[in-house]
Each structure stands twice: as C-alpha cells, then as structure tokens.
Amino acid sequence: MSLSVFKRSLSNNRPARDLSPALAALWWAGKDDWAKAHKIVMDEGDADSAWVHAYLHRVEGDLDNARYWYRQARRKPAAGPLKKEWAEIATALLEG
Numbered sequence: 001m002s003l004s005v006f007k008r009s010l011s012n013n014r015p016a017r018d019l020s021p022a023l024a025a026l027w028w029a030g031k032d033d034w035a036k037a038h039k040i041v042m043d044e045g046d047a048d049s050a051w052v053h054a055y056l057h058r059v060e061g062d063l064d065n066a067r068y069w070y071r072q073a074r075r076k077p078a079a080g081p082l083k084k085e086w087a088e089i090a091t092a093l094l095e096g
Contacts, residue, residue, distance in 0.1 A: 003091050022048035023093050029056060030086060047073045048093055054078075055085055 001016075006023075007030070009016060015027035021044050028037035029052070038056050041049040054069030059082055070077045078085045 001094055003087065003094060006090055006094060020048065020093065022046070022052045023090070025049065025052045025056070026086065026090055026093065029059065030090075034059060047075075048096070051075055051089055055082075055089055058082065058085070 006027070010027065010030045015024045019027060021040050025037040025040035028034075028040065034056060037052070041053045041056070044050075044053075050069050050073035054066045054073055054075065055078070057063070057066035057069060058078065060066075063077075067077050078088075
C-alpha cells in the first residue's frame with residue numbers, strides 16, 4: 001500500500017484488516033483518535049509499535065515518555081512537525 005492510499009483510507013470507518021498493529025495505531029492517530037491508537041500499541045513489544053507509541057506521546061505533549069519509547073524503538077527523538085513525522089513513520093512502515 002502506498003502512502004497516498006493509506007491517507008485516503010482515513011475516510012473509511014475502520015482501518016484495513018491486514019494492517020500491522022503499528023500501522024493500525026498510526027491509522028487511528030491519523031483520524032485524531034489518540035486513545036484507540038494508544039490502546040493498540042501500549043502492549044505491543046516490537047520496535048515499530050514503540051515508534052508509533054513514541055509519536056503518540058509526542059502528540060500528547062508528554063516528551064519524557066516519548067523519549068523513552070523512541071529509545072525502545074531504537075530511533076532518535078523527532079523534533080519536527082507532527083504531520084511530517086506521521087508521514088515518515090507511515091512511509092517507513094508501509095515500505096518495511
């Protein structure tokens with residue numbers, strides 16, 4: 001799936017069934033449903049979910065918690081615009 005198709009799917013009521021937990025959470029984040037997104041990734045143990053988890057805490061404004069999750073994801077903490085980070089994560093996970 002391409003980033004443009006993923007973005008267009010945000011007009012749907014639910015994410016595609018075949019998305020990984022990290023992508024499903026990112027999809028809900030794209031719909032501005034932080035709670036659903038967080039619920040999906042909070043108990044996942046993979047690096048991709050940790051990356052999305054970090055992003056979500058950055059959205060929330062909890063930067064200390066975000067830094068912890070960036071470390072779990074083995075990623076440098078992001079500092080740029082949130083929309084740009086969302087697209088970067090989506091692109092990486094979709095290509096992954």
